[in-house]
Amino acid sequence: MKPDSERRSIRYEGYDYSMAGYYALTICARNKTHLFGSLVSGETLQPTILGRIVADELTNITVRFPTVRVDTSVVMPNHLHLILVLTRNHAVVLGEVISDFKSGCYTKWRHQLLAIDQPAPPSCWQRNYYDRIIRNAAELEGYRKYILDNPSRW
Template identity: 45%
Template sequence: MTYNNHDVRARRAVSQPERNRRSIRLHGYDYSRAGAYFVTICTQNRECLFGDIVAGQMRLNGAGRIVADEWIKTAEIRDEIELDEWVVMPNHFHGIIVIADGRGDRRVAPIGCTTGLGEQVDRRG
């Protein structure tokens, strides 16, 4: 029996318990807008799949190198994307991705203080 991606996602959704997580998204913010976005991607069950920390340095294994290579490739194959700081850790990945406005304007306000389009963002919970 073969499954397409949709079938696999549906099976996972049914087999995984419902998580009670608080959303950290800004209520009412349109995340399809141009700007800088901080992304975190974690492995399932926080399993260390991407390498190890050795003497205070991250040592990527094969899977970790794939994560790094694919992140870099994202900007190479998409004109509207720029990458800022990023790091692969043993069980997760952090990165800042900058999405242009579709007109070739990649201007983004300082990361961490505005949305990338000039309006102030209240980061207090």
């Protein structure tokens, strides 16, 4: 594995991720393992403990970051899709929000596992995340539809 200083960034070079706007994100579970639950009847997530934590932490993003809003989201067995809205320029950087979210989920999950004498893996998340900067209303509607339809395509 390359040291952090040699890893290629998957962010858009030169883009200011503290600019207000809509961002479509995909965040994957470690090794794409089904850590968040399983789909029943093809479309409804039966969440694990971690799946419930992830859903709760999504709602808490706006508490920790008042200038950030979750527009649309879905938690799948091994990943989640969401659209985050930064409502004010330079109030927070997108990566800071994602880092805080991932850290909060893992910390709560780890504490719950240790409380029931189960070992906690070193992480529940794949390194990094995938993002798309949403540039207009048509893209926004397309991403919303993609996210909401994701369980039926699973």
